[in-house]
Amino acid sequence: MMSSSSSSSTTEAAAGRRRHTHAAYGGSSSSWRRWAVLVATVWIQAVTGTNFDFSAYSSALKSALGVSQEALNYLATASDLGKVLGWSSGLALLYLPLPAVLLLSAAFGLAAYALQYAIILNLLQLPYPLVFLICLVAGCSICWFNTVCFVLCIRNFSSSNHPLALSLSISFNGLSAAFYTLFANALSPFSPSVYLLLNAIVPLVVSVVALPAILLCHPHDGHLHNMPKHDKHVFLGLYILAFITGIYLLIFGSYTTTNSAAWVVLTGAMVLLALPLIIPASSSCSHVDMHSPDHALPLNHDDPQKPLLLNNDHQRESNVMIQKSVEQQMQGCCSGAILEKGCMMVLGEEHSAKKLIQCIDFWLYYTAYFCGATVGLVYSNNLGQIAQSFHRQSQLNMLLAIYSSCSFFGRLLSALPDFLHRKVSFARTGWLAVALVPMPAAFFLMWKLHDINTLVAGTALISLSSGFIFAAAVSITSELFGPNSIGVNHNILITNIPLGSLLYGQIAALVYDANGLKMSVLDRNGMIDTMVVCMGAKCYSTTFFVWGCITLLGLVSSIILFLRTKTAYAAVAGQSSCKHLSQVSS
Template sequence: MSSSAFQWLSLIGMIWLQAINGTNTDFPAYSSQLKQLLSMSQMQLNNLAFASDAGKLFGFFSGIASAYLPLWLVLMIGSTLGLIGYGNSVCWIIIVCYVVTIRNFSSDSQVAIGLTTSYQGLSAKIYTNIADVISRHNQARTFLFLNSILPFIVCLITVFLVTDIGVMRSKYIDVGFVVMFVITIVTGIYDVISSLQIVTSNISPLNNLIGILVTLFLPLLVSISLKIKELVEYWKTQTERIRVYHSSAEESTREKRSDNNEVKEGEDNIEIQELGMKDEIGVKLMARRIDFWLYFFVYPFGATLGLVFLNNLGQIAESRGCSTTSSLVSLSSSFGFFGRLMSAIMDYFSRSKYAISKSASMAALMAPTAMAFFLLLNKTHIALYTSTAIIGVCTGAFTSISVSTTTELFGSQNFAVNHNVVVANIPIGSFLFGYLAALVYHKEGHEHGKCMGMDCYRKTFLVWGTLCLFGTFLALILHAKTRKVSLQEIW
């Protein structure tokens, strides 16, 4: 297969990996049942949720491994860890997706990463649909089994796509991205519609699953169409070469062009090497910068709070008397998908001098998240669904933007290790914020460790909303500081 077509095929492989790599995002779909099955308290359930995120504390090992080991081996290590137990497999798989995407789409890495990362927002919906098809009873066991086996199977299928192609920017790259955006938007619309309760009640789980699988295979059209177009162009080129093959002047010109190309390639390599040296910022240097600490504390008050809310979504819905937890999980998953996709589209259309600051984008996402937490103080189901959708889209967009933010602030040379250091705050925040929610839940609870009513999470939502507003303030400080540095560099 030609390098350009394989380039897009590798992107599709990363999309599939991202789509099954959100094994911790489906936790709210079965957490209530697991709590009842194992006779757990809310505090114990929070500890279990923390354990599922705790692997990120050691995520930098996957970053180091990606720098010294073949990427296919890093992928298989991650999938094997997931097969045995949770074992931090998410960090290993996701870092492979990032590195492959950055290397194969070096000129458009932010757009490509945003595009692939968006599909991680579908994980909860995919797992929920498969679990509904397999069994609507004992879903806790079904989810745990799927979380273990499914990533391993998909990793085996996509392992041959985990390679550095080294292809230069194709003339079809923009067309490819536009087509991918159209396919992805169609996928998102289908997922949102199929998550609505009025639709799920009229569509069988099997038909719903078939629909989502079809949307996952649609991106193959980009790689296939590129391959066909390149074959047609190759055939035309070969026909023309045969016609003029005997012209000595043509051969002389061809040799001259070959020499010129070698010189240009050498110049390109020098520029790339110089760029790499410029981007070289290691963990020690990064930890000395105020930008890092501002960014490090912005993240837990934004994306981490959103993730903690989604982890507790099952208990939140149950306490408010909402019986459609699976619909809520699918809704948050679908809107999280759109949030991640939104950041990719913004990156694509703002690649010029009008590019939007990542820190400003984070502040713009955190403000509505804070408002959504305060909206949850309203006891209506509409408020619950609306807040879940807002938190889902903002958390998804924040998670996707954070990848580009790390490279924007600290360069791409040591991205694999640097970004895993940044996201180490997720398990810390998950434990602290989740523990706070569990304490309030336990205090307001009654018999059998259950809590029913608005008081179960009222204080929690007030604290989370206030913290999110404080995080918005920190993001604005980060934006002001980085903007000042950028203006000094320009002048």
């Protein structure tokens, strides 16, 4: 009997070890797949910010079309107007598989930029309204790419990690212009049309390359093998690599080099883009034996390994703590009429489009974005004329490099709340308000002082602030209005970008034209063209003041949003603390 019992125990132990090993390797496989998906979204984002290189071929497009500067500016705005149709990508995801939406995005971009390429080479002549529509489709394709990447990050990472994944992926979108400049320098540095050819082909090629990782991923890979400490270490490594990539492009991307040197620099950039695959691969191999979740940290609300029922004492303790937290926050939060009405109490509740536009918090959020990050985007569109009016045309490349790099680093900094959330308990909407503080300060500073140092500092602050908001906004939209509805809801939010582009751009144009002088110049075809040129601080001084007031309104709106939503964030933080206590005690 004892021998039989011993044999049975040995057999069960062996079977347990086999299950243990299988789970470890299976978890490692699923972990590798989701990291591969993240790298795929980084690659896609790195080449789909095609609207950022418009200035590289705008003069050639203007000459080919034979239009005025004002008409050319409307074409630049058309790309932003394409974001008005960005919500269609969310609808497409309801009826089509995600890989199909990705390929459709690439097809839209291919068609739009290929037609513009043919126009510049005088292979095709189209009326201006049709060219405007083509630019709009190009902008829409960018939104579709963004939506695909957002959904991939949310599906493949747990709720505690997908903000980190989103911030990392979105950050690389700001480097698209730098990557395309490297490609152009290597292929044909003196041909503006090469940018349009690259805009058409590269996103399609990268989408096809990224497709296998997307097809092999499982929607719940992020939950099958959840190791918070391990994941944070991998994310930290990826962010360090991203920082190095940004520094590399800032240093080498701004230099005019020979063709051979350009290929070397481009190869280095491609290697840096491929390196993120190594960190999760090596990390997964070294953590094969880590088969269970890290119990030192609370499990995510969407983790299938989370116990369905807690101990009754723990459950009661959890409810009491959450209730007390909510009551205390309500006393401090909803103290006025604006803060009381419809004060958000729960994060992650799904909002349909109809429910979204009826939500006070959404319009506060919309105003904060509209009067914040969008102003920073319009500032970048006017940076060329700003430098010219300040007699700093020769330093334009330096200003553009500062804006691009600071915007990229601002996007990376948007992940700071997720790295510090254990030490600093602060609502993400609060971080949004903090990020908006530098923007009005920068505009008012440039309104008062008109030297190059102020212009450089102001540009850095504005780009840092707007970059942070661009990246953080996706996570905020997911948390406030539901992760499953983000495909539609976030695209509704960014309809403010084309509206702001038109409004704020028109403000700048009116002030510029009112203080400028008409001049006759020869275009590339030898035709006489009339344009307004303004020189001096007066060209943008009033604009800076108006933009400063607008961003101040955005700051106020973000503060109100923070006060209205901090209760919901505090409740989630309290719930996580209760889970942590229950796991430690068990």
